[in-house]
Amino acid sequence: xxxxxxxxxxxxxxxxxxxxxxxxxxxxxxxxxxxxxxxxxxxxxxxxxxxxxxxxxxxxxxxxxxxxxxxxxxxxxxxxxxxxxxxxxxxxxxxxxxxxxxxxxxxxxxxxxxxxxxxxxxxxxxxxxxxxxxxxxxxxx
Numbered sequence: 001x002x003x004x005x006x007x008x009x010x011x012x013x014x015x016x017x018x019x020x021x022x023x024x025x026x027x028x029x030x031x032x033x034x035x036x037x038x039x040x041x042x043x044x045x046x047x048x049x050x051x052x053x054x055x056x057x058x059x060x061x062x063x064x065x066x067x068x069x070x071x072x073x074x075x076x077x078x079x080x081x082x083x084x085x086x087x088x089x090x091x092x093x094x095x096x097x098x099x100x101x102x103x104x105x106x107x108x109x110x111x112x113x114x115x116x117x118x119x120x121x122x123x124x125x126x127x128x129x130x131x132x133x134x135x136x137x138x139x140x141x
Contacts, residue, residue: 046122048086048130050115057115058136064111071102071140080108081135088127090117104138 050057081098095112097105121130 044121044123044128044130045125048118048121048132050118051090052116060115061111061136062138064114065138066107067104067138067140068107075102075140078102078104078138078140079135080104080138081133082108082112083131083133084112086118086120086130086132088120088129090120092118098133108136 052060078101079099082095083098084095085093087093092112092115095109097108120127122128
């Protein structure tokens, strides 16, 4: 009887310790994806990035971005924050503008859709879906 209790107690403790392992990859369900698609949460080997680098991506984005004429004259700079998914093939989907105080979200989405594909994130050398949040400061002339 003591041996059975000891085994049960040992199993219980070991399961509790395994549940606390920080190295276990956490997966989160994508909001608008097929059931077989997964977006990895915390642990990825290589983050998604624009094909020509972040500096070129930002410069291209700002070059294509058209500020509407009806912007208030006292506004000199606007920060636009976007969240999107970089798919396994490098395409960008699920674009959302997180702050759209000056109604520039539609223009930001339009420009982001015209940009080249990204290098996808990788987990164990395999391309995976990943979420990306990006902020850009747009100067108003």
